[in-house]
Amino acid sequence: MALTPISTVNNPPIPYTGSIPGGLTPGKQIFIQGVLPMTQDNFVVNLQCSPQGYPQVEVALHFNPRFNQGLVVRNSHQKGSWKKEETYGNFPFHPGQPFELIIAVETSQYKIAVNGQHFTEFQHRIPVHLVNTINIAGGVSIFCVRFDAPGPVMPACQPQNFGYGQPQMMPSGGYQCPPQPVIGFQQNYTEVVNPSVPYVGDIPGGLAAGKSITIQGSLPLSQEKFAINLQCGRQPYPQLDVALHFNPRFNEGCVVRNSHQGGSWKNEERYGAFPFHPGQNFEVKIVVELNQYQIFVNGQLFVGFQHRIPFHRVNTLSISGGLNVLRVRISNPDMATGSSVDESLASIYQPSSATPSYGTGVAYPPSNTTVLQNQPIIYNPSVPFLSGIPGGAVPGKMIYIMGNLASMPSRFNVNLQEGTLENCDVAFHMDVRFRFGRDVNVVVRNxxxxxxxxxxxxxxxxxxxxxxxxxxxxxxxxxxxFKVAINNAHFLEFKHRLHPPARYSTLKIDGDLTLTQVRFQ
Structure with a gap:
């Protein structure tokens, strides 16, 4: 049974102190995604019994990487004093690099993973049911804190020392998860389970080529119709623009596809067999391509629908009518399958090498895990954005940047640079100028x-x-x-002027844009 997300905090200010929804129980996991400054500094993650300060606060787990000592201190704070430190183990953090920390709560201990690999255990010194607060402080920037629960806790007589990421078995009667999105580090999809119908939900980051939306559901025995809309907002008709209206009509034995623009419906498309059956389960998958949506029903390509409204304007999914929805999954481009996108974002350039080093953000890894093949995905970071490049700008390294532009942008720039100081060396500077001084629609490289x-x-x-x-x-x-591709097409090259490029291990993005995703591969 998959973990159920119960809360996500994005880009919290540091120091950060927040409540843990529902407190701690065996099976709960805490995911922390962030980036470290280039300067060697310390930071702290505390699991506490209250938001009080020292010396009153009781700390069940004090997790403290210390760069100046090259070790990670684990401890507890009880009755006004610190207890015995634990410091064994390697030092898994690197200045300027993004990281992922997972804390899995077990019956007798915490298990802690860093960047997809098991790091250490810490035996409970304070009962976990007393822990209700998380505190993060020190030299760190945090992109996301997520709390996941495994669902209903097994009775005390049942073993609860489950393997990482393998929560207790689902009761025979099943467990209905509340309809909450799962937006996780490197998970690369948003999922809503058992939403009520009618359903209206955001599409995180909007649509992009290669993105897919999968709807799994069941139909009643009575012949009904239902509709799936990809919309430009949540306005009511007739103001609402609908880029794709997918409408199976059982009484007519056809599936109508259409768009709604400028206050009216446009030309319907009805050709094709009718692939739905009353009383049966179904799956509809919509894959975004550069010139059309491809629609699959029950794993088979059903039809294509040419774009009438630019897909980048679509930000909302709605579902209505006579059906039960079991699951909605919105997958980002490198998760989309079944698509015949000419050149998807993940396949324009084939890297000659990769330096994988980070985890999945889906669940706690096994103790004997090997390093996973994907690196961190940083969702919705703030701008200016500053992060280390894992492994540096070595040949074969790929950097993916997805974002949105403002209505009246002046410029934005992307730098691959040596460090974080204002006057540091920059190996590649790309400055996109919409209207800046005398420059209009210019891309400067330097x-x-x-x-x-x-x-x-x-x-x-x-x-x-x-x-x-x-x-x-x-x-x-x-x-x-350096080679640069924009919107699935090769754009330009910039010959190396500073060597070696691996020396330039920092990415900086600034200007008139919002970022939806940054990924290193």
Whole structure:
């Protein structure tokens, strides 16, 4: 049974003190995703029995990486004093690098994983049911804190020392999870279980080429109709724009596809067999391609529907009519399958090598886990954005940046640089200028060495950005140059001017944009 998310906190200020929904119980897991500064600093994660300060606060788990000592201290604070420290184990953190921390609560201990690998255990010194607060402080930036629960707790007579990420077995009668989204580090999808119908929900980050939406449900025995809409907002008709209206009609034996624009419905499309059956389960999967939606029913391609409204405007999913919805899953581009996208975001450039080092954010890994193949996905980070590049800008490294542009942007820029200081060396500077000084729709590339900018490169085959729209950007590091792709098409190259490129291990993004996702591969 999958873990059930019960709360997510995005981009909390540091220091952060917040309640743990429902307190701690065996089987609950806490995911913390963040990035460390380039300067060697310490940070702390405390699981506490209250939001009080020292010396009154009781701390069940004090997790304290200390860079100056190269060790991670684990301890508890009880009755006004610290108890015996535990410091054995390697030091799994690196300055300037993103990280993921998972704390899994077991009956007798906490188990702690860092970047997808089991790190250590810490035996309970304070009963877990007394813990209700998390505190994070020190030299760290946090993108996401998520609390997951395994569902109903087994009776005390049942063994609860389950393997990491393998919560207790589902009771024979089943367990109905509340309809809550799962938006996790490297999980790369949003899932809603058993939503009520009619259902209206956001599409995190909007639509992009390669993204897919899967709806699993069941139909009543009585012949009914239902509708799935991909919408541009939640306005009521007739103001609402609908990019795709998918409407199976049992009384007519057809599936109507249409769009709603400018206050009216447009031309219907009805051709194709009728793939639904009263009283049976079904699955509809909608895959976003560059020029159309491809719609699969029960694993078979059913029909295509050409875009009438730009898909980047779509941000809402609605479902209505005579059906029960069991699950809605919105998968990001590299999770989408069954698509024939000409050049999906994940396949424009094939990296010559990869340096995997991070975990999944889905569940606690086994103690003997090997390093997983994917690296951190950072969702909805704030701008300016500053992060280490795992392994540095070595040949084969790919950086994925997804974002949205404002209605009247002036400029935004992306830097691959040596550190975090204002005057540090920059191996690759890409400055997208919509209206900045005398520049209109210009993309400037450059480098900076010892505080001095080099010669600019300005020639471009086309200007690939549109105001008030989303974009996908890939930077591929090759032995001789950086390659850049925008919205699934190769855009430009920038030959290396500073060597070696691996020295430039920091990514900085700033300007008139919002970020929906940053990923390193």
């Amino acid at each position: 480098h900076k060495s010892r505080g001095t900018w080099g010669s600019e490169e300005r020639s471009i085959p086309f200007f690939p950005f549109s105001v008030q729209s989303s974009f996908d950007l890939i930077i591929l590091v090759e032995p001789a140059c």
